[in-house]
Amino acid sequence: MNEVGGAGQYRERPSRFAGAVLWTRTVDGMDPVLPVLPDGCMDLIWRAGRLVVAGPDTRAHHPPASDGVRYVGVRFSPGTAPALLGVPAHEVRDQRVDLADLWPSSAVRSLVGQLEAADDTATALEEVVLRRAAVADQADPLVSRMTAALDAGWSVAAIAAGAGIGERTLHRRSLAAFGYGPKTLARVLRLQRALAAARRGVPLAETAALAGFADQAHLSRDVRALAGIPLTELLARS
Template sequence: MDDAAYRERPSRYAGAVLWTKTVDASGSALPVLPDGCMDLIWMNDRLVVAGPDTRAHHPGGTSGDRYVGVRFFPGTAPALLGVPACELRDRRVDLAQLWPSAMVRPLVDRIAGAGDQAAALEHLVRRRAAETEPADPLLRKLVGALDAGWPVAAVADTAGLGERTLRRRCLDAFGYGPKTLARVLRLQRALGTARQGVPLAETATRAGFADQAHLSREVRALAGIPLGKLLAQS
Protein backbone atom coordinates (compact mmCIF):
# COMPACT_ATOMS: atom_id res chain seq x y z
CA MET A 1 0.00 0.00 0.00
CA ASP A 2 1.25 3.51 -0.82
CA ASP A 3 2.46 5.09 2.43
CA ALA A 4 1.31 8.47 1.17
CA ALA A 5 -2.21 7.13 0.71
CA TYR A 6 -2.69 5.39 4.06
CA ARG A 7 -1.45 6.35 7.50
CA GLU A 8 -2.31 5.19 10.98
CA ARG A 9 -1.29 5.80 14.56
CA PRO A 10 -2.43 4.56 17.97
CA SER A 11 -5.53 6.41 19.11
CA ARG A 12 -5.85 8.06 22.48
CA TYR A 13 -8.90 5.83 22.92
CA ALA A 14 -7.52 2.66 24.47
CA GLY A 15 -6.70 -0.12 22.02
CA ALA A 16 -7.94 1.76 18.95
CA VAL A 17 -6.10 2.95 15.85
CA LEU A 18 -6.69 6.30 14.14
CA TRP A 19 -6.20 6.09 10.37
CA THR A 20 -6.51 8.18 7.22
CA LYS A 21 -6.79 6.99 3.63
CA THR A 22 -6.73 8.91 0.36
CA VAL A 23 -7.87 7.13 -2.81
CA ASP A 24 -5.16 7.22 -5.45
CA ALA A 25 -5.47 8.36 -9.06
CA SER A 26 -6.57 4.91 -10.22
CA GLY A 27 -9.51 4.95 -7.84
CA SER A 28 -8.54 1.46 -6.71
CA ALA A 29 -8.06 0.30 -3.14
CA LEU A 30 -6.84 -2.85 -1.48
CA PRO A 31 -9.52 -5.16 -0.10
CA VAL A 32 -10.29 -4.74 3.59
CA LEU A 33 -9.73 -8.14 5.18
CA PRO A 34 -11.55 -9.60 8.18
CA ASP A 35 -9.70 -8.67 11.38
CA GLY A 36 -12.31 -8.91 14.14
CA CYS A 37 -12.53 -5.12 14.35
CA MET A 38 -15.19 -2.49 13.74
CA ASP A 39 -14.54 1.06 12.51
CA LEU A 40 -16.20 4.45 12.76
CA ILE A 41 -15.41 6.26 9.51
CA TRP A 42 -15.79 9.82 8.29
CA MET A 43 -16.42 9.56 4.54
CA ASN A 44 -18.17 11.81 2.04
CA ASP A 45 -19.50 14.06 4.82
CA ARG A 46 -21.06 11.08 6.62
CA LEU A 47 -20.28 9.07 9.71
CA VAL A 48 -20.36 5.38 8.82
CA VAL A 49 -19.95 2.30 10.99
CA ALA A 50 -18.09 -0.60 9.39
CA GLY A 51 -19.22 -3.82 11.00
CA PRO A 52 -17.08 -6.91 11.52
CA ASP A 53 -16.29 -8.69 8.27
CA THR A 54 -16.41 -12.40 7.53
CA ARG A 55 -15.07 -11.88 4.00
CA ALA A 56 -13.04 -9.30 2.13
CA HIS A 57 -14.72 -5.93 1.64
CA HIS A 58 -13.89 -4.05 -1.55
CA PRO A 59 -14.27 -0.32 -0.94
CA GLY A 60 -15.21 1.97 -3.77
CA GLY A 61 -14.07 5.53 -4.09
CA THR A 62 -13.05 8.27 -6.48
CA SER A 63 -9.55 9.61 -6.93
CA GLY A 64 -8.79 12.09 -4.17
CA ASP A 65 -11.50 10.89 -1.78
CA ARG A 66 -10.22 11.04 1.79
CA TYR A 67 -11.41 8.84 4.62
CA VAL A 68 -10.71 9.16 8.34
CA GLY A 69 -11.44 6.29 10.69
CA VAL A 70 -11.08 4.88 14.15
CA ARG A 71 -10.55 1.12 14.17
CA PHE A 72 -11.60 -0.33 17.51
CA PHE A 73 -9.96 -3.25 19.27
CA PRO A 74 -12.09 -6.39 18.74
CA GLY A 75 -15.13 -6.46 21.00
CA THR A 76 -14.98 -2.85 22.21
CA ALA A 77 -17.13 -0.99 19.65
CA PRO A 78 -20.57 -2.45 20.51
CA ALA A 79 -20.52 -1.00 24.04
CA LEU A 80 -19.57 2.39 22.62
CA LEU A 81 -22.16 2.31 19.84
CA GLY A 82 -24.93 0.58 21.76
CA VAL A 83 -25.50 -2.02 19.02
CA PRO A 84 -24.64 -5.76 19.04
CA ALA A 85 -21.87 -6.48 16.56
CA CYS A 86 -23.84 -9.30 14.93
CA GLU A 87 -26.40 -6.75 13.69
CA LEU A 88 -23.64 -5.04 11.68
CA ARG A 89 -21.79 -8.10 10.39
CA ASP A 90 -20.55 -7.55 6.80
CA ARG A 91 -22.35 -4.20 6.66
CA ARG A 92 -21.51 -0.48 6.34
CA VAL A 93 -24.22 1.57 8.06
CA ASP A 94 -24.71 5.30 8.55
CA LEU A 95 -24.40 6.24 12.20
CA ALA A 96 -27.72 8.08 11.80
CA GLN A 97 -29.39 4.67 11.39
CA LEU A 98 -28.09 3.61 14.80
CA TRP A 99 -28.39 6.84 16.78
CA PRO A 100 -31.10 9.54 16.64
CA SER A 101 -30.52 11.88 13.70
CA ALA A 102 -30.80 14.87 16.06
CA MET A 103 -27.77 13.46 17.88
CA VAL A 104 -25.75 12.64 14.77
CA ARG A 105 -26.36 15.85 12.81
CA PRO A 106 -24.33 18.17 15.07
CA LEU A 107 -21.51 15.61 15.18
CA VAL A 108 -21.38 15.56 11.37
CA ASP A 109 -21.39 19.36 11.25
CA ARG A 110 -18.61 19.56 13.84
CA ILE A 111 -16.32 17.18 11.97
CA ALA A 112 -17.10 18.78 8.59
CA GLY A 113 -16.05 22.16 9.94
CA ALA A 114 -12.96 20.98 11.78
CA GLY A 115 -9.50 21.93 10.60
CA ASP A 116 -8.24 18.51 11.69
CA GLN A 117 -10.98 15.98 10.97
CA ALA A 118 -8.98 13.07 12.35
CA ALA A 119 -8.60 14.82 15.70
CA ALA A 120 -12.29 15.76 15.66
CA LEU A 121 -13.34 12.15 15.05
CA GLU A 122 -11.05 10.93 17.81
CA HIS A 123 -12.50 13.54 20.17
CA LEU A 124 -16.02 12.33 19.32
CA VAL A 125 -15.05 8.76 20.22
CA ARG A 126 -13.39 9.73 23.50
CA ARG A 127 -16.33 11.91 24.48
CA ARG A 128 -18.76 9.08 23.74
CA ALA A 129 -16.60 6.69 25.75
CA ALA A 130 -16.82 8.98 28.77
CA GLU A 131 -20.62 8.73 28.59
CA THR A 132 -20.91 4.94 28.24
CA GLU A 133 -19.96 1.85 30.20
CA PRO A 134 -16.72 0.28 28.95
CA ALA A 135 -16.64 -3.12 27.28
CA ASP A 136 -16.34 -6.12 29.58
CA PRO A 137 -12.61 -6.73 30.29
CA LEU A 138 -13.30 -10.43 29.75
CA LEU A 139 -13.63 -9.76 26.01
CA ARG A 140 -10.01 -8.69 25.69
CA LYS A 141 -8.96 -11.90 27.48
CA LEU A 142 -11.06 -13.95 25.06
CA VAL A 143 -9.34 -12.30 22.10
CA GLY A 144 -5.94 -12.98 23.63
CA ALA A 145 -6.71 -16.64 24.26
CA LEU A 146 -8.15 -17.26 20.80
CA ASP A 147 -5.29 -15.36 19.17
CA ALA A 148 -2.88 -17.60 21.06
CA GLY A 149 -4.54 -20.61 19.42
CA TRP A 150 -6.45 -21.96 22.41
CA PRO A 151 -9.29 -24.38 21.58
CA VAL A 152 -12.75 -22.88 22.04
CA ALA A 153 -13.62 -25.37 24.81
CA ALA A 154 -10.51 -24.34 26.76
CA VAL A 155 -11.35 -20.66 26.31
CA ALA A 156 -14.87 -21.26 27.60
CA ASP A 157 -13.59 -23.20 30.63
CA THR A 158 -11.04 -20.54 31.50
CA ALA A 159 -13.67 -17.81 31.21
CA GLY A 160 -16.07 -19.80 33.38
CA LEU A 161 -18.65 -19.91 30.58
CA GLY A 162 -20.50 -22.69 28.81
CA GLU A 163 -19.78 -22.92 25.09
CA ARG A 164 -23.29 -21.70 24.22
CA THR A 165 -22.90 -18.70 26.50
CA LEU A 166 -19.47 -18.00 25.04
CA ARG A 167 -20.90 -18.11 21.54
CA ARG A 168 -23.70 -15.70 22.49
CA ARG A 169 -21.24 -13.29 24.09
CA CYS A 170 -19.00 -13.47 21.03
CA LEU A 171 -21.86 -12.78 18.62
CA ASP A 172 -22.78 -9.63 20.56
CA ALA A 173 -19.20 -8.41 20.95
CA PHE A 174 -17.43 -9.56 17.80
CA GLY A 175 -20.23 -10.25 15.33
CA TYR A 176 -19.50 -13.94 14.97
CA GLY A 177 -18.83 -17.01 17.09
CA PRO A 178 -15.50 -17.89 18.69
CA LYS A 179 -14.49 -20.36 15.97
CA THR A 180 -14.88 -17.75 13.24
CA LEU A 181 -13.08 -15.15 15.36
CA ALA A 182 -10.22 -17.62 15.87
CA ARG A 183 -9.99 -18.17 12.08
CA VAL A 184 -9.89 -14.42 11.45
CA LEU A 185 -7.20 -13.83 14.07
CA ARG A 186 -5.16 -16.74 12.73
CA LEU A 187 -5.34 -15.27 9.21
CA GLN A 188 -4.06 -11.93 10.48
CA ARG A 189 -1.22 -13.64 12.36
CA ALA A 190 -0.20 -15.46 9.19
CA LEU A 191 -0.28 -12.34 7.03
CA GLY A 192 1.78 -10.41 9.56
CA THR A 193 4.37 -13.18 9.59
CA ALA A 194 4.46 -13.62 5.80
CA ARG A 195 4.90 -9.88 5.27
CA GLN A 196 8.10 -10.10 7.31
CA GLY A 197 9.53 -12.37 4.63
CA VAL A 198 9.09 -15.66 6.48
CA PRO A 199 8.71 -18.60 4.04
CA LEU A 200 5.09 -19.61 3.62
CA ALA A 201 5.52 -23.16 4.94
CA GLU A 202 7.05 -21.77 8.12
CA THR A 203 4.43 -19.03 8.26
CA ALA A 204 1.68 -21.66 8.20
CA THR A 205 3.27 -23.58 11.07
CA ARG A 206 3.87 -20.49 13.20
CA ALA A 207 0.30 -19.25 12.71
CA GLY A 208 -1.28 -22.59 13.63
CA PHE A 209 -2.28 -23.98 10.23
CA ALA A 210 -1.92 -27.67 9.44
CA ASP A 211 0.30 -26.86 6.46
CA GLN A 212 0.82 -24.34 3.67
CA ALA A 213 -2.11 -25.73 1.67
CA HIS A 214 -4.40 -25.16 4.65
CA LEU A 215 -3.16 -21.57 4.87
CA SER A 216 -3.83 -21.04 1.17
CA ARG A 217 -7.38 -22.39 1.46
CA GLU A 218 -8.15 -20.10 4.39
CA VAL A 219 -6.79 -17.07 2.56
CA ARG A 220 -9.04 -17.83 -0.42
CA ALA A 221 -12.04 -18.38 1.88
CA LEU A 222 -11.59 -15.19 3.93
CA ALA A 223 -9.79 -12.85 1.50
CA GLY A 224 -11.23 -14.10 -1.78
CA ILE A 225 -7.91 -14.07 -3.65
CA PRO A 226 -4.82 -16.32 -3.73
CA LEU A 227 -2.22 -15.80 -1.03
CA GLY A 228 0.53 -14.81 -3.48
CA LYS A 229 -1.61 -12.11 -5.05
CA LEU A 230 -2.66 -10.81 -1.64
CA LEU A 231 0.94 -10.52 -0.48
CA ALA A 232 1.97 -8.83 -3.73
CA GLN A 233 -0.68 -6.17 -3.17
CA SER A 234 0.36 -5.46 0.41
Protein backbone atom coordinates in the same frame (compact mmCIF):
# COMPACT_ATOMS: atom_id res chain seq x y z
CA MET B 1 -6.13 -3.41 7.65
CA ASN B 2 -7.76 -0.01 7.29
CA GLU B 3 -11.27 0.13 5.93
CA VAL B 4 -10.18 1.47 2.51
CA GLY B 5 -7.82 -0.91 0.74
CA GLY B 6 -4.78 0.15 -1.23
CA ALA B 7 -1.82 2.36 -0.44
CA GLY B 8 -2.44 5.95 -1.59
CA GLN B 9 -1.89 8.60 1.06
CA TYR B 10 -2.49 6.46 4.11
CA ARG B 11 -1.44 7.40 7.63
CA GLU B 12 -2.25 5.94 11.01
CA ARG B 13 -1.32 6.46 14.63
CA PRO B 14 -2.42 5.01 17.97
CA SER B 15 -5.57 6.66 19.23
CA ARG B 16 -6.02 8.05 22.71
CA PHE B 17 -8.91 5.60 22.99
CA ALA B 18 -7.27 2.45 24.33
CA GLY B 19 -6.38 -0.10 21.68
CA ALA B 20 -7.77 1.91 18.76
CA VAL B 21 -5.99 3.31 15.72
CA LEU B 22 -6.73 6.69 14.13
CA TRP B 23 -6.22 6.58 10.36
CA THR B 24 -6.61 8.78 7.30
CA ARG B 25 -6.64 7.80 3.65
CA THR B 26 -6.90 9.80 0.44
CA VAL B 27 -7.76 7.58 -2.51
CA ASP B 28 -5.49 7.71 -5.53
CA GLY B 29 -7.15 6.25 -8.61
CA MET B 30 -3.78 4.86 -9.71
CA ASP B 31 -3.50 2.62 -6.64
CA PRO B 32 -4.47 -1.04 -6.66
CA VAL B 33 -7.59 -1.45 -4.55
CA LEU B 34 -7.05 -4.27 -2.08
CA PRO B 35 -9.87 -6.12 -0.37
CA VAL B 36 -10.40 -5.25 3.28
CA LEU B 37 -9.86 -8.53 5.08
CA PRO B 38 -11.61 -9.81 8.20
CA ASP B 39 -9.68 -8.78 11.32
CA GLY B 40 -12.28 -8.78 14.09
CA CYS B 41 -12.30 -4.97 14.15
CA MET B 42 -14.98 -2.34 13.62
CA ASP B 43 -14.43 1.20 12.35
CA LEU B 44 -16.15 4.57 12.69
CA ILE B 45 -15.50 6.39 9.42
CA TRP B 46 -15.96 9.97 8.23
CA ARG B 47 -16.38 10.32 4.48
CA ALA B 48 -17.89 13.13 2.44
CA GLY B 49 -20.07 14.47 5.23
CA ARG B 50 -21.21 11.10 6.51
CA LEU B 51 -20.39 9.05 9.60
CA VAL B 52 -20.44 5.34 8.86
CA VAL B 53 -19.93 2.28 11.05
CA ALA B 54 -18.05 -0.55 9.36
CA GLY B 55 -19.10 -3.78 11.00
CA PRO B 56 -16.89 -6.82 11.49
CA ASP B 57 -16.33 -8.80 8.32
CA THR B 58 -16.58 -12.53 7.77
CA ARG B 59 -15.34 -12.22 4.19
CA ALA B 60 -13.36 -9.77 2.09
CA HIS B 61 -14.97 -6.37 1.60
CA HIS B 62 -14.23 -4.58 -1.69
CA PRO B 63 -14.48 -0.81 -1.16
CA PRO B 64 -15.10 1.67 -3.98
CA ALA B 65 -12.09 3.64 -5.17
CA SER B 66 -13.32 7.15 -5.96
CA ASP B 67 -10.27 9.20 -6.87
CA GLY B 68 -9.49 12.03 -4.46
CA VAL B 69 -11.96 11.00 -1.74
CA ARG B 70 -10.59 11.39 1.78
CA TYR B 71 -11.49 9.03 4.58
CA VAL B 72 -10.86 9.48 8.29
CA GLY B 73 -11.46 6.57 10.61
CA VAL B 74 -11.05 5.12 14.04
CA ARG B 75 -10.39 1.38 13.98
CA PHE B 76 -11.35 -0.25 17.26
CA SER B 77 -9.60 -3.33 18.56
CA PRO B 78 -11.69 -6.52 18.42
CA GLY B 79 -14.70 -6.48 20.72
CA THR B 80 -14.36 -2.91 22.00
CA ALA B 81 -16.65 -0.98 19.62
CA PRO B 82 -20.10 -2.46 20.40
CA ALA B 83 -20.31 -1.06 23.94
CA LEU B 84 -19.09 2.34 22.79
CA LEU B 85 -21.37 2.53 19.75
CA GLY B 86 -24.32 0.92 21.50
CA VAL B 87 -24.92 -1.82 18.94
CA PRO B 88 -24.17 -5.56 19.15
CA ALA B 89 -21.50 -6.44 16.61
CA HIS B 90 -23.54 -9.16 14.93
CA GLU B 91 -26.22 -6.60 14.00
CA VAL B 92 -23.76 -4.78 11.70
CA ARG B 93 -21.73 -7.81 10.59
CA ASP B 94 -20.58 -7.53 6.95
CA GLN B 95 -22.32 -4.13 6.67
CA ARG B 96 -21.48 -0.42 6.35
CA VAL B 97 -24.20 1.42 8.25
CA ASP B 98 -24.85 5.15 8.64
CA LEU B 99 -24.37 6.18 12.25
CA ALA B 100 -27.69 8.04 11.96
CA ASP B 101 -29.39 4.63 11.66
CA LEU B 102 -27.96 3.64 15.05
CA TRP B 103 -28.00 6.91 17.01
CA PRO B 104 -30.59 9.71 17.17
CA SER B 105 -30.41 11.62 13.89
CA SER B 106 -30.26 14.99 15.67
CA ALA B 107 -27.17 13.89 17.61
CA VAL B 108 -25.46 12.69 14.45
CA ARG B 109 -26.29 15.93 12.60
CA SER B 110 -24.61 17.84 15.42
CA LEU B 111 -21.51 15.65 15.16
CA VAL B 112 -21.41 16.06 11.39
CA GLY B 113 -21.53 19.84 11.82
CA GLN B 114 -18.64 19.72 14.29
CA LEU B 115 -16.54 17.58 11.96
CA GLU B 116 -17.27 19.77 8.95
CA ALA B 117 -16.17 22.86 10.91
CA ALA B 118 -13.03 21.27 12.36
CA ASP B 119 -9.57 22.30 11.19
CA ASP B 120 -8.31 18.77 11.84
CA THR B 121 -11.02 16.20 11.08
CA ALA B 122 -9.00 13.30 12.43
CA THR B 123 -8.50 14.88 15.84
CA ALA B 124 -12.14 15.97 15.91
CA LEU B 125 -13.32 12.43 15.16
CA GLU B 126 -11.08 11.11 17.91
CA GLU B 127 -12.67 13.62 20.30
CA VAL B 128 -16.11 12.31 19.32
CA VAL B 129 -14.98 8.82 20.33
CA LEU B 130 -13.45 9.99 23.61
CA ARG B 131 -16.56 11.93 24.61
CA ARG B 132 -18.73 8.94 23.80
CA ALA B 133 -16.44 6.63 25.79
CA ALA B 134 -16.86 8.82 28.86
CA VAL B 135 -20.60 8.04 29.02
CA ALA B 136 -20.84 4.65 27.29
CA ASP B 137 -21.05 1.26 28.93
CA GLN B 138 -17.83 -0.64 29.51
CA ALA B 139 -16.90 -3.43 27.11
CA ASP B 140 -17.62 -6.99 28.17
CA PRO B 141 -14.73 -7.91 30.50
CA LEU B 142 -14.44 -11.27 28.75
CA VAL B 143 -13.49 -9.60 25.44
CA SER B 144 -9.78 -9.08 25.98
CA ARG B 145 -9.33 -12.46 27.66
CA MET B 146 -11.14 -14.26 24.85
CA THR B 147 -9.12 -12.51 22.15
CA ALA B 148 -5.81 -13.28 23.83
CA ALA B 149 -6.75 -16.88 24.53
CA LEU B 150 -7.93 -17.57 20.98
CA ASP B 151 -4.85 -15.88 19.57
CA ALA B 152 -2.74 -18.18 21.76
CA GLY B 153 -4.50 -21.25 20.41
CA TRP B 154 -6.83 -22.11 23.28
CA SER B 155 -9.87 -24.22 22.48
CA VAL B 156 -13.37 -22.82 22.88
CA ALA B 157 -14.07 -25.39 25.60
CA ALA B 158 -10.98 -24.33 27.56
CA ILE B 159 -11.89 -20.64 27.33
CA ALA B 160 -15.45 -21.29 28.49
CA ALA B 161 -14.22 -23.44 31.38
CA GLY B 162 -11.68 -20.80 32.37
CA ALA B 163 -14.39 -18.14 32.39
CA GLY B 164 -16.75 -20.34 34.39
CA ILE B 165 -19.49 -20.25 31.74
CA GLY B 166 -20.98 -22.65 29.21
CA GLU B 167 -19.96 -22.74 25.58
CA ARG B 168 -23.39 -21.46 24.49
CA THR B 169 -23.03 -18.42 26.75
CA LEU B 170 -19.52 -17.85 25.43
CA HIS B 171 -20.84 -18.02 21.86
CA ARG B 172 -23.64 -15.52 22.62
CA ARG B 173 -21.23 -13.06 24.21
CA SER B 174 -18.80 -13.52 21.32
CA LEU B 175 -21.52 -12.67 18.80
CA ALA B 176 -22.35 -9.45 20.63
CA ALA B 177 -18.72 -8.39 21.02
CA PHE B 178 -17.07 -9.59 17.81
CA GLY B 179 -19.93 -10.23 15.40
CA TYR B 180 -19.27 -13.95 15.13
CA GLY B 181 -18.64 -16.98 17.29
CA PRO B 182 -15.28 -17.79 18.87
CA LYS B 183 -14.34 -20.40 16.26
CA THR B 184 -14.74 -17.86 13.46
CA LEU B 185 -12.86 -15.26 15.48
CA ALA B 186 -10.02 -17.75 15.99
CA ARG B 187 -9.89 -18.32 12.23
CA VAL B 188 -9.78 -14.56 11.56
CA LEU B 189 -7.01 -14.00 14.11
CA ARG B 190 -5.02 -16.89 12.64
CA LEU B 191 -5.30 -15.33 9.19
CA GLN B 192 -4.03 -12.01 10.48
CA ARG B 193 -1.08 -13.70 12.23
CA ALA B 194 -0.16 -15.42 8.99
CA LEU B 195 -0.39 -12.26 6.89
CA ALA B 196 1.75 -10.34 9.38
CA ALA B 197 4.46 -13.01 9.20
CA ALA B 198 4.32 -13.34 5.42
CA ARG B 199 4.60 -9.57 4.97
CA ARG B 200 7.74 -9.65 7.12
CA GLY B 201 9.24 -12.06 4.60
CA VAL B 202 8.84 -15.27 6.59
CA PRO B 203 8.75 -18.23 4.14
CA LEU B 204 5.19 -19.45 3.60
CA ALA B 205 5.72 -22.95 4.96
CA GLU B 206 7.16 -21.45 8.14
CA THR B 207 4.41 -18.83 8.22
CA ALA B 208 1.77 -21.57 8.12
CA ALA B 209 3.37 -23.42 11.02
CA LEU B 210 3.87 -20.29 13.12
CA ALA B 211 0.29 -19.11 12.61
CA GLY B 212 -1.24 -22.47 13.52
CA PHE B 213 -2.20 -23.91 10.12
CA ALA B 214 -1.82 -27.61 9.39
CA ASP B 215 0.44 -26.84 6.43
CA GLN B 216 1.02 -24.33 3.63
CA ALA B 217 -1.87 -25.73 1.58
CA HIS B 218 -4.22 -25.13 4.51
CA LEU B 219 -2.97 -21.53 4.74
CA SER B 220 -3.53 -21.00 1.02
CA ARG B 221 -7.08 -22.38 1.17
CA ASP B 222 -8.01 -20.18 4.11
CA VAL B 223 -6.60 -17.04 2.50
CA ARG B 224 -8.49 -17.69 -0.71
CA ALA B 225 -11.71 -18.34 1.24
CA LEU B 226 -11.43 -15.18 3.37
CA ALA B 227 -9.69 -12.82 0.93
CA GLY B 228 -11.14 -14.02 -2.35
CA ILE B 229 -7.73 -14.05 -4.05
CA PRO B 230 -4.66 -16.32 -3.78
CA LEU B 231 -2.11 -15.58 -1.06
CA THR B 232 0.70 -14.87 -3.52
CA GLU B 233 -1.45 -12.31 -5.35
CA LEU B 234 -2.51 -10.68 -2.09
CA LEU B 235 1.11 -10.33 -0.96
CA ALA B 236 2.24 -9.00 -4.35
CA ARG B 237 -0.50 -6.36 -4.45
CA SER B 238 0.09 -5.19 -0.89
